[in-house]
Amino acid sequence: MTPEARPVTTPAGARRAALLTPGAGLYSARVAWRHSLRFRLALTYSALSAVLLMLITLGVVSLLLSRMDQQFVDRLNDRADTLAEAFTRNSGGLGRTAGGAGAYTLLIDPDGQVIAASPALRDYIDAGYPFGSLTRVPIQNTTVRAVKRQAGNFGTLWVGLPEDDLIAARQSALSALLLALVTAPLILLLTGWWVGRRALAGLEQAANLADRLDPAHSLEPLPLPAREDEVQRLLGAINSLLGRIEAQQAREKQLLGQIVHELGAPLTVLKASLQRAEARLGDPEVARAALVADELTFTTQDLMQLARGQLELKxxxxxxxxxxxxxxxxxxxxxxxxxxxxxxxxxxxxxxxxxxxxxxxxxxxxxxxxxxxxxxxxxxxxxxxxxxxxxxxxxxxxxxxxxxxxxxxxxxxxxxxxxxxxxxxxxxxxxxxxxxxxxxxxxxxxxxxxxxxxxxxxxxxxxxxxxxxxxxxxxxxxxxx
Missing domain, CATH: 3.30.565.10 (Histidine kinase-like ATPase, C-terminal domain)
Known part of the structure; x- marks a missing residue:
């Protein structure tokens, strides 16, 4: 037998029907993470926080590196100015080591020959200046940044400082930035999930309570939480809707019962009259009409049973x-x-x-x-x-x-x-x-x-x-x- 009309079942309706099936574990089941509002909120929160954190961190690191570089340049220029002044003030720097520990200096005469150098660069004395216009040169496996100053009648003073500390600080800052960009989103995601779970616990409970509703059997109002928030408003709206549904069902049952009552008496008389006519005349058309009346009588009985409901029948x-x-x-x-x-x-x-x-x-x-x-x-x-x-x-x-x-x-x-x-x-x-x-x-x-x-x-x-x-x-x- 094929039912005459087949209800359309949507994927969402199929999932809900499966949850409502006995043994499906409706109330203990957890929502799949990809369908979880908590997860979506936590993911959105984490993504936005990670982007903001990255932008802020990039800005802070860039500012920090810029300040460090500026401090290095200021220190280099200050040292070069100090040494140049020592050479130009009554030849006060003549015969002394140019610079201090960690400093590199060369004194270059007008002909381009190195006439004095710090201990690490003594190999360049009495030779031509080797670095030309370079501001960064490799010396003893380290990068040295250098500047030039006029040293009075002695020629040109070349002063350099090693960038090892600056490079190490830059690498540390970039490593910290990379670590923050890797770990921060994960930490934010876990934190957002935990916060969302606590914040939306009332909403999950409301969903479970709403899933228990069965308008065919009971329309009892849902218990309201003590806290006045959106969840309480949602449950209050559901309770108001349940009240309207219950009132509408009562009106429909009353109307259906009245219709069936009004149809029952004339159908009974019609059926009895047709049966007597069939017995007296033997006309097949009368017999067919009697069957139709009988069908209508049973339909009214079905409607009456539907109107009364199972619990009201004895x-x-x-x-x-x-x-x-x-x-x-x-x-x-x-x-x-x-x-x-x-x-x-x-x-x-x-x-x-x-x-x-x-x-x-x-x-x-x-x-x-x-x-x-x-x-x-x-x-x-x-x-x-x-x-x-x-x-x-x-x-x-x-x-x-x-x-x-x-x-x-x-x-x-x-x-x-x-x-x-x-x-x-x-x-x-x-x-x-x-x-x-x-x-x-x-x-x-x-x-x-x-x-x-x-x-x-x-x-x-x-x-x-x-x-x-x-x-x-x-x-x-x-x-x-």
């Missing part, structure tokens, strides 16, 4: 022969093939069980067609009664699963309530209703009820009780309202 228990149930169903759904053991008794609400099985048989007949077959098999064990309804239709689409039992999965010639009401009635009796596709084709619905194992004495007691009395039948064997 079963009228009777112990009836299975053959009585079979006779009812044979009149309601002509052409049904009955197999199995129908000689036992059934403890049930006859009207409700008739309604459930009639819905299954009519559904099967609708999809099997006029030339197809519909079979109802009864199998009894000490533990349960098992009704199997099989048709020769196309079977059930495997992707729908239990969605075929949802209300208003409807289509041509159907209200979409039959399977939903049938399962509800089965569960009210302590049983269940499942559906599948038979291996040989066609739909197979299995309705189970708890078994009633009676001893001989118990059977005699029940024979004297009212439970064995068959309840009055509604017109055409249909269930009462």
């Amino acid at each position: 079963l009228a228990w009777h112990y009836i022969p299975a053959q009585t149930l079979r006779d009812r169903l044979d009149r309601l759904v002509p052409g049904t093939t009955f197999t199995g053991h129908w000689g036992s008794g059934i403890l049930c609400d006859p009207d409700r069980l008739t309604q459930a099985l009639r819905n299954l048989l009519a559904n099967g007949r609708r999809h099997a067609g006029a030339e197809g077959t519909v079979t109802l098999d009864l199998h009894e064990t000490p533990e349960q009664l098992c009704f199997r309804v099989r048709d020769s239709g196309p079977g059930l689409p495997p992707e729908l699963g239990d969605q075929i039992f949802e209300p208003f999965v409807s289509g041509a010639g159907s209200s979409g309530l039959g399977l939903s009401v049938a399962r509800q009635i089965a569960r009210m009796h302590g049983g269940d209703l499942t559906g599948s596709t038979h291996p040989e084709g066609g739909a197979l619905f299995t309705l189970t009820l708890p078994g009633v194992a009676l001893s001989d004495d118990e059977g005699e007691d029940l024979a004297d009780s009212d439970l064995l009395d068959e309840p009055p039948l509604t017109p055409a064997g249909g269930p009462g309202s």
